[in-house]
Amino acid sequence: MVMRKHLAVLLVLAVILFSSVVACAEGQYGGSLRIATTTSPPTLDTMANTHTATREIGMNIYETIVAFNGNYEVVPMLAESWDISDDGLVYTFHLREGVPFHNGDIMEAEDVKASVERYIAVSPMNDNLEILEEIKVLDKHTVQMTISRSSGAFLSNLAQPKSLLGIMPKEVAEGAEARHVDIVGTGPYKLDEWIPDRHTKLSRFEDYVPFEGVPASGFAGKKVAYIDELYYIPVPEAGSRVAGLETGEYDFADFLPGMDVPYLKEQEQLVVEDLMPYTWVVVYLNHSEGSIFNNKTLRQAVQAGIDHEEIMIVSSDDSGRLDPGMYFNEQVWHSDAGAEFYNQNDPEKAKRLMEEAGYNGEEIVLLTNTDYDYMYKAGIVLERQLTELGFNVNMKVLDWPGQLDVRADLSQWDLSFSSHSTRFDPVENNNYFFPSTTFFGYDNPQMADALRRAADHTLVEDRYAAYEEAQAIFYEDVAMLKLYDLGIWQGWQDHVKGYEPWYMLYFVNVWLDK
Known part of the structure; x- marks a missing residue:
């Protein structure tokens, strides 16, 4: 009889424990x-x-x-x-x-x-x-x-x-x-x-x-x-996100500075992880008629002269990688097409192309913002690199909504920072490259044709070949400047x-x- 009572008690405890584990696994409501x-x-x-x-x-x-x-x-x-x-x-x-x-x-x-x-x-x-x-x-x-x-x-x-x-x-x-x-x-x-x-x-x-x-x-x-x-x-201030996470003011904080990550990882109440890939950092060039970068040779000069690695080291908070792909290497769509034009870091070639393009000291307006720290830091480095090449750069630092407002007026800028998050299907990039949907004046019939063929094909291998062709055009025509892949540090209370x-x-x- 005593044994049965012990078994009954153990059974009840087991049920309670199991129920608790299941409830925990399924989640708790509230808060x-x-x-x-x-x-x-x-x-x-x-x-x-x-x-x-x-x-x-x-x-x-x-x-x-x-x-x-x-x-x-x-x-x-x-x-x-x-x-x-x-x-x-x-x-x-x-x-x-x-x-x-x-x-x-x-x-x-x-x-x-x-x-x-x-x-x-x-x-x-x-x-x-x-x-x-x-x-x-x-x-x-x-x-x-x-x-x-x-x-x-x-x-x-x-x-x-x-x-x-x-x-x-x-x-x-x-x-x-x-x-x-x-x-x-x-x-x-x-x-x-x-x-x-x-x-x-x-x-x-x-x-x-x-x-x-x-x-x-x-x-x-x-x-x-x-x-x-x-x-x-x-x-917007990264230090405030860090402080708020540490004190418990925030349960979750995004875009934590890499310099603070080792310290935050030591805090027992916090979890800190790197989300890679998160986005790739890009600079849009204004291709519209009348813009200085409507000149392909001058676009190629910028592409040839910049040092992607330096920009990445300064701005990525130890969560960046160099890769020419328009799609991440974790995806089936990744390609190295056009890689010979990526991260050239060739100032002499850039200067020759600037002379060939007839550049004569015209002002280049570069837009960045303080809301995204990596864009701000990358902007500082890019401004210096372009200035050293001989460009007359005027960098305007705004908040993100303000940058978007200025970017909407093509007469107000020449280069503008942004980023491209994961594209689940390459067609998500198409709006940048069709005249009817682009916001920076891009118009290349060869690019549009390659993208249309890529979307129309039903077999993955045929779509991949067409997208690879589009990526080659992306670099040869300097449609944009891809700088690097960026991960981000995220932290949350345990x-x-x-x-x-x-x-x-x-x-x-x-x-x-x-």
Whole structure:
């Protein structure tokens, strides 16, 4: 009898322990997460822009018809399945039923149709859907899309996060200008408050319906909003992000300076990891008619003369690598095409090309910002390198939103810093290189032709060959200046559980153990 009592007690304890472990593994509900970011989003309209700050917040609010998982594969999301006609021209999407929007409406096919039409009207990446000939509502839960030619990139275009085709209610999609659109999606978090330069507050959407048809991975599968509230707080000063993380003012901090990482790693209450690759650092050249860099030879002079390695060492905080690829070497699309033009560090060649181009001391306006420390530091080095080559450089240092405002006026700049985050499919770069969508005046028919062929092919090997051709043109024509691949240091309190560095800030399926 005593033995039975002991066994009963042990069994109860085992059940309690097992339940505790399962609960911990599945996550705990509650609490607020304070996230120190580098900048405030210029807008929360994910369709109308490609800015990282907008995307990082918007991915919690909006969901797409299909989504990328952690292996860069397109899988179901709001569409639970789809059919493709034998000729590859007709896609029929079968939508999930009973999926609510944040305003209480239930998502239907008309909402999907209106959202796609709005995307085509306002997205800077709308060229990716130029092959879409017709979109029809077959019934409440079925949408049919017909494209003009077969494409290996069509599903990727619907899933890409850069200029997110988030599904919103029809009345929102049809009734608002891009800058004033109501922020209403189907995602696990909803917008509570946005005060630019102060914070963006999201709260759990209690009626969220997760999709469990595929494993949780990347932006796909079951999403759980464990945390009650997410506060995205712009903290442009890196030292303030470090101090706030150390004191516990912030639960999470992005873009930590490499010089502070060894010390932060010694703090028992903190977790610090490197997210590599995160982005590649780029300098846009103004190709517009009348701009000084409308001269290809002068663009080649800049490309020949700069020292990428010095720029990387100074600005990357020990989280950079040199690589000529327009796509990261972790991806199937990586190529070394054009590598002979990358990191030449040949001042004499640059000076010869400057003379050949007829450069005569004209002012070169270089834009950078203080919100992204690596862009600011890289700008200082690039300004010095160009000055030493003989260029008359005027570097303007702004905040990130201010830089974007100036960049929108092609008469105000010649070179401008930015970065390119992971491209899940190479078509995500197309908007930079088509005259109808580029913002810096680029126009090269050979590049456009290569990119169109790459998007149209359905076999990966054929697409790769075309993209390799495009990358060779990228370097020969000096479409942009790729400087280096950048990882970033991220840190969080050890009570933040379930966070996995991947692509960008994303706090779905993350919980607080405190």
